[in-house]
Amino acid sequence: MDGHVVRRKSDKKWRPPFERPKGIVLLATPEGWRHSILDVKGAMICGRLPGVPADADPREAKTAAAAMVVGLAREFHEADVEVTWDPPTEPRSWTGHVTLAAEADTTPPDA
Known part of the structure; x- marks a missing residue:
């Protein structure tokens, strides 16, 4: 051969870095809003809620957290x-459930 390495394209399909979210915990701390997102396989992704100041109203933080998960x-x-x-x-702590939009809509189509 002429020294070139030929790599075969991977047959594996791209996989996301985490599974679909199924729950979220939101905590108000003096340093800022924190979140823990639980996925369908039990793993957690934790971090600071971006763009929401520490003194923000809980409704604002819950709206931002829900938008992030969506x-x-x-x-x-x-x-x-x-x-x-x-x-x-508990004070300064909220728990949310994440469901597929189709699962969340339980209204019959003819209603």
Whole structure:
């Protein structure tokens, strides 16, 4: 051979870096809003909620967190999801459930 290495294209399909989200925990801390996103296989992605100041209203933070999860699901899984928030059980902490938009819509089509 002439010294060139020929690589075969991978037959493996591209996989997203994490599975589809199924839940989220949002925490208000003195340093800022934090999130933990749980995926369908039990892994967690944690971090700071970008673009939301530490003194933001919880409604603003929940809206931003839900938008982030919806964007991640659409970008990496081509899935439309919805986030529904449970009533808070602890101060400064909220839990949300992430469902596929089709699963969240339980209204019969003829209704």
